[in-house]
Amino acid sequence: MRYRVYLQEEQEEFLRQVSGCVRFVYNIGLEQRQVFGCRDIPHHFGYAQQNKELTKLKKEAPFLKDVPAQCLQSGLIDLQTSFDRFFNGISGYPTPRKRGENDGFRFPDPEQFWIEKTDDKKFVLLHLPKMGMRKTDHGPLKVRLHRPIQGEIRSVTLNHEADGVWYASFLCAVEIADPAAPLGKPTGVDRGVAVPIMDSEGNTPHVPVPTERQKMRERRLKKAIARCDRKSNNRKRAVRALGRHAAKEARRRRDALHKATTQLAKNHSLVVFEDLRIKNMTASAKGTIENPGVNVAQKSGLNRAILSVGWGMASVMQGYKSVWYGSVFLKVPPMGTSQECSVCGHTDAASRVTRDLFCCTACGHTEHADLNAAKVIRDRGLKLLATPEDTDSGSACGALCAKQGVEARSKSRKAGSPCIHAGE
Numbered sequence: 001m002r003y004r005v006y007l008q009e010e011q012e013e014f015l016r017q018v019s020g021c022v023r024f025v026y027n028i029g030l031e032q033r034q035v036f037g038c039r040d041i042p043h044h045f046g047y048a049q050q051n052k053e054l055t056k057l058k059k060e061a062p063f064l065k066d067v068p069a070q071c072l073q074s075g076l077i078d079l080q081t082s083f084d085r086f087f088n089g090i091s092g093y094p095t096p097r098k099r100g101e102n103d104g105f106r107f108p109d110p111e112q113f114w115i116e117k118t119d120d121k122k123f124v125l126l127h128l129p130k131m132g133m134r135k136t137d138h139g140p141l142k143v144r145l146h147r148p149i150q151g152e153i154r155s156v157t158l159n160h161e162a163d164g165v166w167y168a169s170f171l172c173a174v175e176i177a178d179p180a181a182p183l184g185k186p187t188g189v190d191r192g193v194a195v196p197i198m199d200s201e202g203n204t205p206h207v208p209v210p211t212e213r214q215k216m217r218e219r220r221l222k223k224a225i226a227r228c229d230r231k232s233n234n235r236k237r238a239v240r241a242l243g244r245h246a247a248k249e250a251r252r253r254r255d256a257l258h259k260a261t262t263q264l265a266k267n268h269s270l271v272v273f274e275d276l277r278i279k280n281m282t283a284s285a286k287g288t289i290e291n292p293g294v295n296v297a298q299k300s301g302l303n304r305a306i307l308s309v310g311w312g313m314a315s316v317m318q319g320y321k322s323v324w325y326g327s328v329f330l331k332v333p334p335m336g337t338s339q340e341c342s343v344c345g346h347t348d349a350a351s352r353v354t355r356d357l358f359c360c361t362a363c364g365h366t367e368h369a370d371l372n373a374a375k376v377i378r379d380r381g382l383k384l385l386a387t388p389e390d391t392d393s394g395s396a397c398g399a400l401c402a403k404q405g406v407e408a409r410s411k412s413r414k415a416g417s418p419c420i421h422a423g424e
Contacts, residue, residue, distance in 0.1 A: 001149055005158070005166040006123075006142045011131070014138045015158060015166060018067040022075040022105040023097045025057070025064070029079050030094055047080040068129040074106040103160035110153050116140065126156070126168060143168055150174055161250070162243030163236075179326030186270035188378025189318075190337070190370045193302070194355065196309040197260055199268075200374040205260035208252045210308050221245055249308075257314050265321040265329075272381030274334035278312045332380040341365055342375035 007015065033045045051073060058064045064072060082094035107113055107128055116125040125140040127133060132140030151174035159167050188200040196207035210218075221242040228235035264271050282303040287293035315331075322329035338358075340347045346362035353359050358369040365372075 001147070001170045001172060003146065003168050003170070004144045005126075005168050006144065007164070007166060008139070011138050011141065012164065012166070014131070015160070016103070018071055018105055019103045019158075019160060020099070021064050021067045022071050023099065023102060024061070025054070025072045026075040026079050026102075027096045028057070029076055030096060033079075033083070047076050050076050050079075068107070068112075070107060070109055070112060070129065071105040074108050077108070078106075104158060106155055106157040108155045110155065113156060115143075115149075122146075128156075141168070162247035163240035165244065165247050176324075179324065181326045181328075182266060182269050184266075184268040186272070186378055186382060187264065187268045188272040188374045188376070188381060189264065190374040190377060191274065191276070191309070191311050191314065192370055193305045193309060195370050197314065198368075198370040198374050199264065200371070200378040202368075202371050205256070205263065207256045207260065207309055208249075210249065214249065218242070218245060253308070253310050254313065257310050257317055261314060261317040261321050262325075264318060265325040265327050268327055270328045270330065270378075270381060270385070271318055271322060272330045272332055272377050273315055273318065274337060274377055275331035276311060276315075276334055278306065282306050328385075330381045330384055332377060332384055337373045337376045337380075338369060340376045342367070342372045342379065 029045075029050050032050065036045060054069075054072060054076070079094065082091070085091040086093050113126065113128045116127060118125060122144060124143050124145050125132065126143050127140045131138045149170055149172065151172035153170050153172050155171045157169045157171070159169060161167060185201075190198050192198070194209075195204055196209065198204050221238065224238040225235060225242060228238055284303070285293040285296050285299035287296075293299070319329050336347050339349050339352055341351060341358075341360040341363060343365040344360060344363040346360055348361045351358055351360050352369055354369075356369055357366070358372040359366045
């Protein structure tokens, strides 16, 4: 559960200080493992060992004593989690955290913080270590409670989204009954740039795309930054304005994707997406000095358009919401979905007449190109459920979950993973 935090200037400065110290501990712990954690040295650096050395580090860097100790420990826990995911083949090798991208920290012990009600029912006061515990500290944080907190609070994380914009995320344990599978028909979902989401029934949930006016405002804000001196207060205000503009667009996009994926999970027994490699699709085309890229400007514009509609975010949301509402979520290979006919199965690049029009060269079937692709995706998902052994391990995993039914999904939810086969 995520809530907006309204800070005083002194409080925001302290939160930035805590975030910087946590980032410092994470990065120095990562460097220690890289330098001294090789196989030639008979010494293993894990969380337990590095946590013991945290006291010695505070003597070398006294500024670490000014921030809550559990936040520094949570940074080392995150580092251990990153290495565990790397060694299990789930993610890549851990990289150093950067200022402006990883500005956040966590309070993992619920006994170290509490929430105080105020006269205004819309706001509560969040008391944290060194923030509201004593009269001489930085004071409690004012949190806008736009909806009640459900369940038992396990931890709270403070995240920085833009200058002056902070959020408190509460991790809560909530017991819910095993969901019944929705009675709706299976559906496939095609993700695009002009039409961000279209399902196989022809529904197109609204996902905001940056308008020309918003793009022009972004360009003006960037020009304002370029005109300012690097150390001037005007530049700080300009950077703050650009950050707020980007954060507002991100909130609008996230809200629309939440609504769209919730409707899909509630109303369909099976939801099928393409297994897109978005990171590879949005890679830069600049190339190198020896081998420069071609159509760099066009590729850059396409990358921005893809990232602005949240393809990856939609896939992540659909994965865990399908677990919540009892539906099945699958990913199928994306090759040729826009060129295959949903009626006869014939694949031909010439069938894609325009961006919006699909006309099969074999049977003459004519339909909106995105709707035809969504139907092809749905049919591939149904085939995957019928023959999971003929697919790769990643896609077959969803089919196994589907065959094992609600029990498998309930185990997945209790484990905190969208799939009980994750990591196998």
